[in-house]
Amino acid sequence: MPVQLFVTCLVNSLYPDVGKATVALLERAGHEVEFPVDQTCCGQPSFNGGFAAEAKQQARQTLDVLDATEGPIVVPSGSCAAMIIHHNPELLHDDPDYLAKAERVAARTHELTQFLAADGDPGTPVAGAATTTYHASCHALRWLGVLEEPKRLLDDAGVDRIELAGEDECCGFGGLFSIKAPEVSGAMMNTKIDQIEASGAEVVVGVDVSCLLHIAGGLRRRGSTIRVRHVAEMLAGDAE
Amino acid sequence: MEREQFLGRVQAALRGAVLPEIDGPERPPQVTFADPVHRFVETAAAVDAQVTRADSAPEAVAAALRLVDATAAGQDDRGYVAWEELDSLVPGLFDRLAAGGWKRIDATVGTDSRYEDHGRIGAASLGVTTADVAIAATGSVVLAHGPGRPRSASLLVAHHLVLLPVERIVSSLHEAMARVEWDTSNVVAITGPSRTGDIESILTLGVHGPRHLSIVLIG
Amino acid sequence: MTTFRNRVQDAFATGVPIAIDRGARGHYDKRVKAAAVFPQMEDMRDRARVIRAEVIASLDEVLAEFADAVAARGGKVFFAADAAEANDYIVNLARAEGVSRAVKVKSMVTEEIELNAALEAAGIEAVETDLGEFIVQLAGEKPSHIIAPVLHKDRYAVGELLAEQLGVPYTDDPTELNDIARKHLRSRFLSAEMGISGVNMAVAEDGAVALVTNEGNGRLCTTAPQIHVAVMGMERLVRTRDDLAVILEVLARSATGQGLSVYTNIVTGPRRSGEPDGPDQFHVVIVDNGRSATLGSRVAEILYCIRCGACLNACPVYRHVGGHPYATTYPGPIGKVLTPSLYGLEEWHELPATSSLCGACQEVCPVRIDIPKLLVELRQQSTGHMPRSIRVGLAGFAWVSTRPRLYRTLTRFVAFFGRWWSKDGWLRHVPFLLRGWRIDRDVPAPAPETFNDWWRKRGA
Numbered sequence: 024m025p026v027q028l029f030v031t032c033l034v035n036s037l038y039p040d041v042g043k044a045t046v047a048l049l050e051r052a053g054h055e056v057e058f059p060v061d062q063t064c065c066g067q068p069s070f071n072g073g074f075a076a077e078a079k080q081q082a083r084q085t086l087d088v089l090d091a092t093e094g095p096i097v098v099p100s101g102s103c104a105a106m107i108i109h110h111n112p113e114l115l116h117d118d119p120d121y122l123a124k125a126e127r128v129a130a131r132t133h134e135l136t137q138f139l140a141a142d143g144d145p146g147t148p149v150a151g152a153a154t155t156t157y158h159a160s161c162h163a164l165r166w167l168g169v170l171e172e173p174k175r176l177l178d179d180a181g182v183d184r185i186e187l188a189g190e191d192e193c194c195g196f197g198g199l200f201s202i203k204a205p206e207v208s209g210a211m212m213n214t215k216i217d218q219i220e221a222s223g224a225e226v227v228v229g230v231d232v233s234c235l236l237h238i239a240g241g242l243r244r245r246g247s248t249i250r251v252r253h254v255a256e257m258l259a260g261d262a263e
Numbered sequence: 264m265e266r267e268q269f270l271g272r273v274q275a276a277l278r279g280a281v282l283p284e285i286d287g288p289e290r291p292p293q294v295t296f297a298d299p300v301h302r303f304v305e306t307a308a309a310v311d312a313q314v315t316r317a318d319s320a321p322e323a324v325a326a327a328l329r330l331v332d333a334t335a336a337g338q339d340d341r342g343y344v345a346w347e348e349l350d351s352l353v354p355g356l357f358d359r360l361a362a363g364g365w366k367r368i369d370a371t372v373g374t375d376s377r378y379e380d381h382g383r384i385g386a387a388s389l390g391v392t393t394a395d396v397a398i399a400a401t402g403s404v405v406l407a408h409g410p411g412r413p414r415s416a417s418l419l420v421a422h423h424l425v426l427l428p429v430e431r432i433v434s435s436l437h438e439a440m441a442r443v444e445w446d447t448s449n450v451v452a453i454t455g456p457s458r459t460g461d462i463e464s465i466l467t468l469g470v471h472g473p474r475h476l477s478i479v480l481i482g
Numbered sequence: 483m484t485t486f487r488n489r490v491q492d493a494f495a496t497g498v499p500i501a502i503d504r505g506a507r508g509h510y511d512k513r514v515k516a517a518a519v520f521p522q523m524e525d526m527r528d529r530a531r532v533i534r535a536e537v538i539a540s541l542d543e544v545l546a547e548f549a550d551a552v553a554a555r556g557g558k559v560f561f562a563a564d565a566a567e568a569n570d571y572i573v574n575l576a577r578a579e580g581v582s583r584a585v586k587v588k589s590m591v592t593e594e595i596e597l598n599a600a601l602e603a604a605g606i607e608a609v610e611t612d613l614g615e616f617i618v619q620l621a622g623e624k625p626s627h628i629i630a631p632v633l634h635k636d637r638y639a640v641g642e643l644l645a646e647q648l649g650v651p652y653t654d655d656p657t658e659l660n661d662i663a664r665k666h667l668r669s670r671f672l673s674a675e676m677g678i679s680g681v682n683m684a685v686a687e688d689g690a691v692a693l694v695t696n697e698g699n700g701r702l703c704t705t706a707p708q709i710h711v712a713v714m715g716m717e718r719l720v721r722t723r724d725d726l727a728v729i730l731e732v733l734a735r736s737a738t739g740q741g742l743s744v745y746t747n748i749v750t751g752p753r754r755s756g757e758p759d760g761p762d763q764f765h766v767v768i769v770d771n772g773r774s775a776t777l778g779s780r781v782a783e784i785l786y787c788i789r790c791g792a793c794l795n796a797c798p799v800y801r802h803v804g805g806h807p808y809a810t811t812y813p814g815p816i817g818k819v820l821t822p823s824l825y826g827l828e829e830w831h832e833l834p835a836t837s838s839l840c841g842a843c844q845e846v847c848p849v850r851i852d853i854p855k856l857l858v859e860l861r862q863q864s865t866g867h868m869p870r871s872i873r874v875g876l877a878g879f880a881w882v883s884t885r886p887r888l889y890r891t892l893t894r895f896v897a898f899f900g901r902w903w904s905k906d907g908w909l910r911h912v913p914f915l916l917r918g919w920r921i922d923r924d925v926p927a928p929a930p931e932t933f934n935d936w937w938r939k940r941g942a
Contacts, residue, residue, distance in 0.1 A: 030933050032883075036893050037926055039933035058937045061886035069876050071839055072868070073861025077880035084884045113855075165841035193798045197838025199872065204836050205918025206490050210802040211838070213922060240923035243908065266549065269561035269770065273542040273716070276778035282539060283783055283852070287532035291728045292525035306741070372759040377708055381672040401741035410756035414705045418698060436742070437727045445688055445723070448555075448753045448760050449705070452746040457698040460738070461614035461630060462637050463501055464508045465656040470613055470664060471671070472698025472745065 024094040026054040029085075029132070031103045031232070032064040038232045044259035045099045045135060051259075052142055061088045067106040070114060072199045079118075082111045086124040089131075096132045099255050101163020101231045104134040109166055134163060136230055136254055140172035148181040149260050153250070156187040156224035158215070158238065160231035164191055173230055173254045180258055187227075189218045196237035212241045219249060226250045228257050294435035299399035300480070303432045306402030310455030311468060312476040320353045323426055323481045328359055330477045331389060334422045343389035344370040344420065347411035352393055353426050353481070365389065370413035390416030390473070391424045394453075396439045397432045397478075403454040404478065405439050409447045417453060423473040429482040486832045489807035502626070502804040505633040510795040512739025513846065520735060530732045531849045533725045534786040537717075541777065544686045544719050545768065551689025555751035557764040564771045565595035571767055572597060572678070572711055573604045579709060579763075581606055581675040585667075587693065587700045588612035589680025590628055590789060591715050591769055594811045594824075597678070608678070609670050611699040613663050620647045626805030628812065629737050629791040634804050667699075677703035677761065681714035683729050683788065684766075686721050690750045691766065694734065694743035701747050710761040712749065716768050717777075717785040729788055732848035736790040772824035780863075781856045784819045786849045793843035793853065799836060808833065815843035819856045822864075831864035871915050893932045900928035 026049050030042040049056045066081030085107065089096055098104040111125040133141075155177065163169035170191075177184050195201065195211025215238060219227050225248075229235050232253060239251040296302040307314045315330065317323035335341060341364045349356055357367065368387045372380045392412070394404035404425050408414050417423045433439055436452075443450055457472030468474050484492075517523040537544050549559040562568035576584065584601060586592065586608055598619075601608040610619040614632035618625050621643055625631030632640070641654040650662050679700060681691045691712045693700040704710045720726050726748075734740040753760030777785060794800045794814030805813035810821040810830070818837060822830035834857045843853045865873065882889050903909055904927030912925050919925060 035933045036896060036928050039929050039931060039936055042933035043936065058934075060890075060934060060938065063883040063886055063889045064879065066880070066883070069880055071858065071861075072872070072876060073834075073858060073863075073865050074873075074876050074880075075862050077876050080880045081883045084886075088886075161838070161840035161842070165845055191842075193838050193840035193842065195798065195838060197840070199868075200836070200838045202872070202915060202918060204487055204490065204799075205921055206487065206494055207799050207802055207836065208838070209919075209922040210494070211798050214798075214802070236926050237923065240908075240919070240925055243924045244922055264561050264563040264567060264770075266546075266559075266561050269563065269768075270542045270546060272563075272770065272774045273545065273777065276774040277539070277542060279778035280539075280782040281780040282535065285532060285535045285539065287528045287535075288525060289532070291529040291724075291731070292522040294522055294731075310740075310744075370758050374708075374762055378673055381706060385668070385672055398742075403742055403746075408757060408760070409754075410758070413758040414701065415759055418701050418705060435727075436731060437724060440723045440727045445690070445748075445750055448749070448751045448757060448764075450748040450750065451701060452742060452748075454740070454742045454744050454746070456744070457696070458744055459613045459660065459697050461612070461617070461632055462635075462640055462656045462659060464505050464630075465637070467657045467660045470660055470697035470699070471611065471667065471702055 025057045026094055027089065027092045027096045028056055028058045029062055029089065029096055029098045029103070030058065031098065031100045033232050034099060037236065038253065041099055041232055041253040041255055044253065044255040047259045048139060048255055049097065051147065052139065057092065059088045059092055065103045065106045067103055068198050070106060070110055075114065078114055082114055082125070083121055086111065086121060086128050089128045090124045095138065096128065097135055097138050098132060099135040099253065101134050101160045101167055101169055102233060104132055105162040105166035107132045134167050134169055134230065136173040136176055137167065137169055139176055149257060153225035154183045154185060154223065155226045155228055155257065156185050156219065156222045157190060158187060158194065158227055158229045158234065159190045160229050160234045161193050163230050169230060176254065176258055177228070182257060185222055185224055187218060187222050194234045194237050196234050201237065212237055216241050216245065220247065224249065226252055228252050228254050230254050291437065294400050294437070296399050296434045299432045299434050300429050302399040303397055303402060306399065307478055310402045312402060312455050312478050314478045314480065316480045318482070320481060321355070323479045324353050324356045324359055326479050327356060327424055327426060328363060330424060332363065334475050335388065338388065340386065340388060341365045342368045342387040343391060344368050344384060344387045344413055344416045345391040346393060346413070346416060349391055349393060349426060370415050384415050385419055387419065388421045389424065390420035391426070392416045393426050394431065396442045397427055398436055398439045398452070399432055399434050400436065401454055403452045405443055405450065405452045407443050407447050408449045414449060417451070418472055420473055421469065422475040422477065425478045427478055427480055429480050486807060486836050489809060490803050493803055493807050498802065498804055499634050499636060501636045502634055503801045505630060506795040506801045509630070509738060513736055513792055513795070516735040516739035516741070523735065526728060526731050527848050527850060530728050531786065533720055533728055534788070534849050537719050537721060538782065538785050541717065544721060545716060548684055548686040548689060548719055551687060552766050555689050557689065557751050557766055560765065560767045562767055562769045568595050568713065568767050568769050569597055569600035573600055573606070575711070575765065576601065576606050576676055577604065579675065581709070583607045583609065583670065583674045584676040584678050585609050585611050585671055585674040585703045585707065587679040587695060587703045588615040588631060589713060590811060591680050591713050592678065593625065595769060595771060597713070609667070609674070611667050611671065611703060612695070613660065613697060616663055616667065617643060624806065626813065627791060627794055628789055634806065671702045671706050674707045676709045676711060677707040678711045678713065679703055681712050681718050682733065683726055684714055684719045685723055685726050686719055688723060688750060690748050692726055692730070693747045693749065694745065696744040698745055701745050704747060704749055705760055708761055709763040709765070710749065711765045711767060713767045713769060716770050716773050733788055733790050736792040736846065736848040776823040779823060780859050781819055781823050783851055784823060784856055786851050787816055787820070788849060790848055792846040792848065796842040796846045798840060798842065815853045819853060819860065822860055827860060827864050831867040834860035834864065890934055894935060896928050897930055897932050901930055903927060
């Protein structure tokens with residue numbers, strides 16, 4: 024059975040390398056990867072912002088595309104996976120047709136590292152990887168329980184991983200929050216970056232590019248040499 | 264607002280309330296310990312109570328006197344308030360206190376002489392009580408107030424001394440709640456001496472209530 | 483009124499006291515430790531949620547039962563529709579009984595109704611007796627945390643304040659500061675004619691109110707004065723003693739990491755004949771003040787709250803800004819839902835937006851209130867207040883999202899032209915909407931080729 028890749032709008036436009044690495048990992052694990060080309064945005068930014076009508080439009084589009092496919096749906100983003108798994112059924116509770124679709128699609132959807140971990144991915148050693156630390160993205164952690172899976176995958180791949188103090192503290196992104204309250208958001212990000220710098224890691228990894236772009240933007244502003252990578256890139260050996 | 268009008272507003276609101284489905288356990292989990300007495304000794308010590316064990320009532324009196332003397336060392340004002348039933352629970356305690364220079368203060372507050380009475384009772388530095396039940400899970404002693412059982416004995420004093428038969432120790436707060444008689448105006452569960460962390464979360468003892476809580480277990 | 487953002491900017495400009503982050507994290511860590519040594523914690527939380535849910539769902543009946551039980555034990559119940567009714571009742575009672583001084587136990591509901599101001603206006607001295615609240619009152623400030631009101635001050639600031647206000651020698655030793663407050667307040671306890679408390683939880687079947695404090699001021703206020711007035715939000719009820727035990731099991735553990743607070747004080751009426759001490763009168767003032775509107779709304783779940791403060795301690799926003807920029811009685815995650823629902827979303831629409839929806843609050847809530855969901859609900863009701871650029875932008879993006887061919891064309895267009903706007907993968911010029919971002923972050927540029935295009939070339 025094929026695996027459907029829901030790549031997310033941010034990966035599509037900003038970080039296609041994360042998508043490529045995801046394809047490589049899934050194929051390496053023996054899956055046939057399909058990419059439904061009509062996918063767009065899952066609607067999470069609208070949903071979180073309180074724009075229910077817009078979120079519903081995007082959710083219906085996503086569900087139409089994904090429900091027409093078969094096999095597990097894999098998402099290299101904790102927050103978009105949480106949108107599809109948890110928030111779509113909530114959002115569409117008064118729309119019987121789409122509620123059924125939302126529940127079918129939710130049941131087939133997996134965050135990437137949880138999918139790989141359940142798959143028993145043997146882990147291909149990553150050569151010469153730098154000291155790495157893991158930031159737990161909030162939605163992946165609290166809505167999906169993603170924490171041990173990415174760490175185990177990194178460890179199995181022989182990545183030199185050190186724990187991050189305050190790994191479960193929000194980086195301050197929060198989509199519209201960072202636009203509406205940039206000072207608080209920035210303060211949260213700076214705390215996170217202080218923690219990352221204090222860890223001594225050369226690379227910080229996560230499972231959600233939205234948090235990662237926020238952290239990367241702050242690190243660059245500081246002139247830091249710490250690199251930011253998605254777990255998929257690390258596992259696929261694209262750490263540089 | 265009149266009661267019926269107020270409740271009518273609540274009823275009307277309930278008709279429009281959007282509430283999650285109620286889904287969960289019908290009973291709380293059980294909290295039980297194989298050896299509640301042992302557990303109590305640990306938990307009470309952990310909340311800064313001083314726990315002493317005595318095999319019999321006479322031993323308890325002796326232990327109580329040692330605690331009282333140690334805490335009041337160098338102190339001239341030796342007034343105390345006590346629960347009346349201690350006379351039968353630990354016979355001889357009041358006499359021994361008197362011999363040690365302790366003067367028992369009447370803790371009764373009159374309706375018309377409340378503030379004068381407060382002046383008298385406020386001079387006591389020691390309060391002696393028993394407890395109706397004690398909780399092993401948290402190291403708490405539970406006191407139901409009533410005739411002969413002034414609240415001030417566990418409240419206004421610097422040192423609160425509790426003489427507690429061990430068979431009154433139960434595992435959990437639930438058991439304690441079930442056992443205590445609420446046919447009174449006030450029940451209190453006391454878990455260690457008065458404390459605060461209000462200033463920079465730095466622990467200090469004895470804010471408004473007693474700074475010292477001693478518990479003598481009997482049996 | 484200033485905006486939350488302005489107030490945060492001001493707070494950052496003057497420097498948010500480090501004590502806030504340290505204090506909040508300290509409480510948070512204690513909660514984690516307390517839960518770790520109490521294996522029943524998760525099941526107890528589940529049960530606590532059910533208890534609160536059932537009470538809220540039949541609140542009218544539970545309130546009636548409670549009021550009857552209080553009366554049966556010789557107490558008086560007053561139902562207050564709003565703050566003014568509650569304050570009037572208490573002020574009139576104080577006047578009728580010749581009260582010149584009232585001692586108070588820290589209580590959020592009396593902060594909410596601004597009872598102290600009403601008493602002072604009537605010439606009645608109101609003395610806060612919780613150490614932290616006493617300090618806040620001396621400083622003429624507002625509490626910054628619902629259980630640790632003076633979290634924003636360090637001991638040096640407290641030392642200076644007491645020296646200045648009470649004329650005592652300066653000290654920054656917490657034990658000495660504590661002794662100063664104890665001595666100062668003791669005479670006030672013993673001479674006040676009225677004690678005023680809040681209610682942590684009331685028990686309907688017994689007509690009892692439970693008050694938890696660590697210092698003992700709660701017991702003093704409800705014992706020494708001849709009149710005890712307990713003020714409670716109308717939702718602060720459980721049905722039975724057994725249910726009270728469940729709430730107490732999770733309350734202190736969540737708040738301060740204690741198994742129980744030092745004094746769990748259960749008041750079951752005025753003193754009875756033969757009892758040596760206790761108040762001669764017991765009054766309960768049950769306050770609506772916006773709660774019935776909240777109950778009738780889509781965020782009624784917020785009324786499950788037992789005011790432990792755990793969500794404040796867990797909240798990264800709270801840790802960074804403290805309680806004051808919220809400009810409301812109830813700061814932090816709980817306040818972001820409660821404040822707009824009690825006082826109106828029109829005025830308070832900003833608060834629900836000031837969350838990253840990280841979910842740390844829900845994770846620690848002893849009654850598992852889905853705060854992120856309630857925040858999203860309030861955001862849905864206030865999108866009109868979002869900047870026009872965001873509204874138009876999101877609507878446009880959603881419209882494009884439902885047209886996959888157009889979406890592909892536009893994202894390809896952005897990828898193509900992105901090279902002119904960027905350098906080394908970062909935007910050279912930040913769009914106006916993201917101007918706040920520029921303060922401390924760079925903004926990534928679109929990649930030169932979308933994943934979608936890469937995939938199609940790969941297949942070709």
